[in-house]
Amino acid sequence: MIQSMTSTQEHASKKTMKAVQGKELGDIDEMLTVEDHVPFPNLGDLPAKKKRTKMIIQTKAVALACGDCRVLSGLTRELQGPPSFPYIPGGDCAGIVLEIPRDATDNDDAFPFQVGDRVAARFVEAPRGALAEYAVVDTRVCEKIPDNISFEEGAVLASVSPATLLGERIQEGERVLVLGAGGGVGSHTCQVMRKQGAAYLVGVSKNFDRLLQPPLNYDRAIDYTKQDPFSLKEYKDNPFDTVVDLAGGSWLRLIQDYNDKEKSIVKPASQGGRFLTLTPDKAIFEAHSVWAVMKPFLFIPIWRAIKSRLWGRRRLPKYTFAFSLDNDRNHLTRTMEMAQYGTLKACIDPRGPFPFSTEGVRKAFRLQETRHPKSTYTKKQPSSTNSKSSTGSTHSQQHKNGFVRxxxxxxxxxxxxxxxxxxxxxxxxxxxxxxxxxxxxxxxxxxxxxxxxxxxxxxxxxxxxxxxxxxxxxxxxxxxxxxxxxxxxxxxxxxxxxxxxxxxxxxxxxxxxxxxxxxxxxxxxxxxxxxxxxxxxxxxxxxxxxxxxx
The missing domain is CATH 1.10.340.30 (Hypothetical protein; domain 2)
Known part of the structure; x- marks a missing residue:
């Protein structure tokens, strides 16, 4: 059950709230707890330049993404780490607008929200601050949730909104191979590709059965643990127009085939073939300096883009690192419109929703950490007490904060x-x-x-x-x-x-x-x-x- 919205009068006097606290960076079970009496967010504490695009919402649902686990792990501490501890993790959320800047007006195009609006928002600067009863969100990547869309669906759609930008790159009649098709972005980008007129969609995933079912409806699903899609003769004889890599590392396989003079499963750039990716070769990466980030996200993609467009264009597809985290509302608006009219359906992991408790949050993070979720999210609801512990022992009861004493x-x-x-x-x-x-x-x-x-x-x-x-x-x-x-x-x-x-x-x-x-x-x-x-x-x-x- 979702908690009811706090009234304006209650909000005015509220000083603390319930929130997830990351004590430090490290292990999920050691660092994450749900605590009471966490300071309530205050727009007045923000720099003057940021106030105009910020507002406070009462959080109803939070969708987790790989970035949430990466920040907690400390693998990118110097670049994405919180400025202080403890910190509140989570970045993509949905809720009800509770407070807007004092100088905002209903006629202000730069601030098109009012108190009481149902909204979904994606993070901007870093994925943190959302896993709490109340959160500060950025209006530049925020949109109203249609009446026929739930808060949980809204949070998921905000989280996977990059799928809209990626899917819209596909042209009518194209044959497309999607690697990492079963994850959050893959489950939604295929729906957008179908709307764009893709003629043939093949998904590669460990959970391949799900790819053939609505709303994904891939034409074919391949279990990568049993078949190597790069070695299938039928696709070498009739190659794809575009390969979309959401798992990471597939370009290296294409380079291997290129060096071995093997036939490729994707057309070369000279015939219009393309390779689109959102991730570096290693999806789980560690970076503690600007150089460490620029190498996989800038220098290597630029080199590959040049090579595939010049001397390698007759053997390699056109490489594009399709960065899809635009800081504007347009793609989120299109995402919500497609969901409103049934073109795009939010895919929520059947293992959820997870309760807003220490154990519930940890379970959601652990699932996301496996890199095999289907749009996991944490649902805002009262935590349950006296529940059985995960050890299975009749003697072992959970502590009120979610762990076994x-x-x-x-x-x-x-x-x-x-x-x-x-x-x-x-x-x-x-x-x-x-x-x-x-x-x-x-x-x-x-x-x-x-x-x-x-x-x-x-x-x-x-x-x-x-x-x-x-x-x-x-x-x-x-x-x-x-x-x-x-x-x-x-x-x-x-x-x-x-x-x-x-x-x-x-x-x-x-x-x-x-x-x-x-x-x-x-x-x-x-x-x-x-x-x-x-x-x-x-x-x-x-x-x-x-x-x-x-």
């Missing part, structure tokens, strides 16, 4: 979680050093298997003959640490957080790992759920050691 687990469940961490600590070290190594092992273990973490811990011991302790980790350079643990997922993020956490333990806790949950939760990289686990591990281990000593 260690004290509510059985002994067997506790041992399963904590035994692997203790096994990675040095048994010959002092109690304080072992306690820190347990914390370190637990932090490195996020999104990784035990053998991988063991290898990283061994690499640290080899690189630090003086021992792995709070003192040595606080003094080490984050880049050096990252090289030691480069076999782990998110190793750069983890390295920075580990160094910062060690420095905080030194300065705030006299070099000793705190034992209580609250103090642990204040350390960089340690969320509330993680703090609960570690506090319980340390307390229980201390009691066991005391019993042995006696």
């Amino acid at each position: 260690m004290k509510d687990l059985t002994i067997e469940e506790q041992d399963k979680i904590t035994k692997k961490w203790h096994s990675l600590a040095d048994p010959s070290a002092s109690l304080e050093v072992r306690r820190y190594q347990v914390l370190l092992a637990a932090r490195l273990h996020a999104r990784c298997q035990e053998p991988t973490v063991r290898k990283a811990m061994n690499a640290l011991r080899e690189a630090m003959p003086e021992g792995v302790s709070v003192e040595t980790m606080a003094a080490v350079d984050a880049e050096v640490l990252a090289n030691c643990i480069s076999n782990l997922q998110f190793y750069n993020v983890k390295a920075r957080q580990v160094v910062k956490a060690a420095q905080e333990i030194q300065s705030r806790f006299q070099g000793k790992v705190p034992e209580d949950e609250f103090s642990l939760s204040q350390i960089t990289g340690i969320g509330k759920c993680f703090a609960d686990l570690l506090a319980f591990v340390n307390t229980r281990k201390k009691h066991e050691e005391a019993a042995l000593d006696s």
Whole structure:
């Protein structure tokens, strides 16, 4: 159920709200929680130049995209990271207009919204600020939602509105191959292509059965885990006019065929063949400088565009990096119009909607992180209490913030979680050093298997003959640490957080790992759920050691 809109009188006196809080950048389950008493947005805090295009909405639905996970991961921290912490993630949303700038008038063409309008908005500067009861949105990429479109559909349509710009590039009668056809953009761009008059659409996806069903209605679906679309003889004999790559990396395959003098499944540029993409070769990329972004998004695309239009035009299709995040309302307006008249139907992942709770938000992010969603979104509704935990144990009940507390687990469940961490600590070290190594092992273990973490811990011991302790980790350079643990997922993020956490333990806790949950939760990289686990591990281990000593 969607929460009712706050009245204007309530809004005027409201100072805090419920919102998702990203404590830092890193693991989904450690960093994301839904909190009360988060500061309410205020248009007065914005710079004067920005106020004119901003308004506050009561959020009803939020659609997640790959950028939301990328920001949280820290892979593009210096470029897309929030200016401060905690931050509110999420960028594409729908809701009801609650407040507009004081100088806005109904006749002002630059501000065509009024309080009470149902609207959908896409992010502009960075994907953040939407996963809250109230959000500031930019009117330049905002549009009214037609009466026959729900808030959930509106949020999804705003998120995938680049599909409109991409789909409108297709010409009548073209034969098109879409790679990554089952995702959010792929599920909608095919509908726009059909409206444009595409004669034959082939989609490539792991979930290929869905591509043949309404509203996608591809003419053929290929499961890339069973068939290689680039090697199919029927398409080499009758090549496509256009290849649309939404998955990343397909141009490299075309180059391989080009170098091997193999027949291609797409026409060359000299015959009108085209290659359109929205993503670099690696869809999950890491960039910490302007150069790191310019290389895959500017220099490589320019080189490929030149090559495919000049000396490679007789063998390669015309390469275009079809950047589709225009900062204007026109494409969103066309998207809503197509949805209003039934030409475009919003595709919402059947595994949703996800509730506006800690566990609901984490589930939505985890699904988006797999890169196999079908327009996932988080629905705004009251969080449910007393729900069963995901462990499946009848003894394990969820905490009110959505995580399972260690004290509510059985002994067997506790041992399963904590035994692997203790096994990675040095048994010959002092109690304080072992306690820190347990914390370190637990932090490195996020999104990784035990053998991988063991290898990283061994690499640290080899690189630090003086021992792995709070003192040595606080003094080490984050880049050096990252090289030691480069076999782990998110190793750069983890390295920075580990160094910062060690420095905080030194300065705030006299070099000793705190034992209580609250103090642990204040350390960089340690969320509330993680703090609960570690506090319980340390307390229980201390009691066991005391019993042995006696």
